[in-house]
Amino acid sequence: MTSWITRPRNTLTESQDQRLLQVRLACPDITRACDLAQAFADLVRHRRGYLLLEWIRQAEQDAPKPMKGFVGFLHQDLDAVTAGLTLPWSSGVVERHVNRVKTLKRAMYGRSSFELLRTRILTQP
Known part of the structure; x- marks a missing residue:
């Protein structure tokens, strides 16, 4: 269900779209959460960080409680989130290497020398 909400509507099959519509009609909170999640996914996909504050205002007004928690986390590091949604740079390559080193370290713990x-x-590599 979550993947149906975050994907663009035109990528869903007919049956997935119908099921999502049924769920949205059954619960107004899910409908609002879907709308906010799709708007946030659009911000991420198209790097529209300049619209983040407006999205946060909308979410604070009438989002379901779990989504308000997410908004609170965005507030904690607003500048970094805005930069991440705006700038083309990523720390993904560095994070990959850090993860690789940590995995090796865990696998070798207590088995061999530092050298x-x-x-x-x-x-x-």
Whole structure:
């Protein structure tokens, strides 16, 4: 259900679209959450960080409680979130390497020396 909400409507099959419509009609809170989630997904897809404050205002007014919690987390680091939704740069490559190093470290914990860990980290792509 969550993937149906966050994907563009034109990518859903006929049956998925009908089921989503039934759920939306059954619960007004889900309808509002769907609308806000789709608007946020649009901000992310099209890098419209300049519209984030407006989206937050709308969500604070009438979003269901779980979504208001998400909005609270956005407020905690608003500048970084806005930059992430606006700028083309990403720390994904760095995060990939950090994850790789942590995985190697966990796998080798208590089994070998620091020198072998260092060698594995430096020689693996």
